[in-house]
Amino acid sequence: MITLLKSGERGRGDYGWLKTRYSFSFADYYNPQRMGVSALRVINDDWIAPAAGFDTHPHRDMEIITYMLEGAIEHRDTMGFHTTLRAGEVQVMSAGSGIRHSEHNPSPDAPLKLLQIWIQPRERGVSPRYAQKDFGDSRGVTLLVSGDGRGESLPIHQDARLYQLRLPAGKQKLELETGRTGYLHLISGTLSLDNRSLAAGDAAVVEGQAQAELRVEAPIEALWFDLP
Template structure:
């Protein structure tokens, strides 16, 4: 095992309109022991109050992925994109040479919950870009983001992939990081992993090691990151 991150040990930020849990150092939360894993730099578990959101701000040289769990994001950016991203859909924005955007809760009555994920790209100064898509689960492990957009996934400028993992109660699965480093982030439910247990919000990273999973009675939904051993 390379890395274990428990949900209740994550960094916290609460601004009233935003309640966020940071798996890795972000914003005012800094811990040199939690700076990301491989090219995975950020996983923020965000809950945004009705009608609230992130005002226009800028990014560059980062692949920014949003996975909406509940509600919908209202997205606007300097590329001219204006979209609503509902629950279950995945969004990827390449910041590249520079982009500004805003992200708001589309609802005036219901909370928005989503995961904000940052991956370091394999090139600097890329042309800014945008994708979003609803991806239907197919089997236990379904690609959401890949370098080549295979099987209908979104693309990312990095030798890395993100899969959605779904198992019913008692189902088993073995995960092997093809690129050398793997990171499992649980969204819902619980799972037995090798000699341990993981619950919602927990994360587990490995290097050159397989994970043998058995879903708990509640089943499990998670994201599986397959990452390169070194920055690429």
Template sequence: MLTLRKAHERGHANYGWLNTNYTFSFANYYDPQHMGFRALRVINEDYVAPGQGFGTHGHRDMEIITYVLEGALAHKDSLGNGAQIVPGEVQRMTAGTGIQHSEFNASDSEQVHLLQIWLLPETQNLPPSYEQKAFSLVETPSDLKLVASRDGRDGSVTVHQSVDLYAAVLEPASEVVHVLQPGRHAWVQVARGQVTVNGQPMEAGDGAAISQEEKVAIATGPDHSAEFLLFDLA
């Protein structure tokens, strides 16, 4: 069973410095029919204006993943970490017992386009921690790349939840197939381009919840490339 969440159906807010779309309920957008999917609680597609960003603020008991599509996002936190996140990198922050951080567009001329993802941790009150790694998606097109997992295997960042997160850049006329083990579920989030997911057409901003299926087949047509995230969830 595949349930589609179209881009235009998402919540939306424009604060001038931030133009954002909410796949699930967040901030002032509340929809009881879209509170998350399994352990996946937030997918916000953010566009941050040059020189702007999120001032210092706190989080608790959440696994936060940042995936930058365009531009560079400057991060600072109360653990002493400071870094820029650019396309091809994945940042994981475990909020745990509490962490303060800020995120700013590092450019004075270009916007930042990113996906911010929150996962519910399987254990509360974890020690706060931070991790950031680069992945060569462009160098391995049409291949599912594991970028986050509970055991940190294959060089992925470690999340405290039974989730495998894959990212991929598909060239035109390509297909990848991910097998779902019994009792597992999937969420596909299209970041760019157009694909079909188990035969269902999807485009940038669309998401899909997949349950009671043996596999997830994602394909591009002859005239379209695409970039997407695939969550394999308990």
């Protein structure tokens, strides 16, 4: 079964320095029908204004993934990491027993765009950890994040896998093991998934079937989540 989640139905936030789209209930947006999919709890499309950002704030017991699309962001945290992420890079922060961090756009004139993704961990209270990696040159289907760090992917505390799809026009199979749930988030381009059309910002939940067929109509960038 495939369920489409259209971009126009997502929640919205406009805080001046931050404009965002919420795939699931978050902050001031609450929709009891959209509380996440399996262990996937948050996908926010964030546009952050120049010289602005999130001041120091806490997290715990969440796997937080940042997928950079445009610009750069400066990260500081209580684990001692002070880094900059640029377009094409992915960051994973396991909040575990508790961390505090800040994220700011260091540019005086260039906005930045990113996807903020939260995945619920399989266990609570683990030691916090941090990792980042540049996937900017990756093409095709690339494993970004996994529960065991396979294939040089970034590890999280959950039996979930996150793939980057950068595909030309053509066909591609998405496969799922029995009992798993798939979630496709289309960043750019157009495609059909088992003959259901998706445009940028749309998403699809795949349940109870072993595979789904992508027909890519124009080059796409997308994220594919393989969830427990």
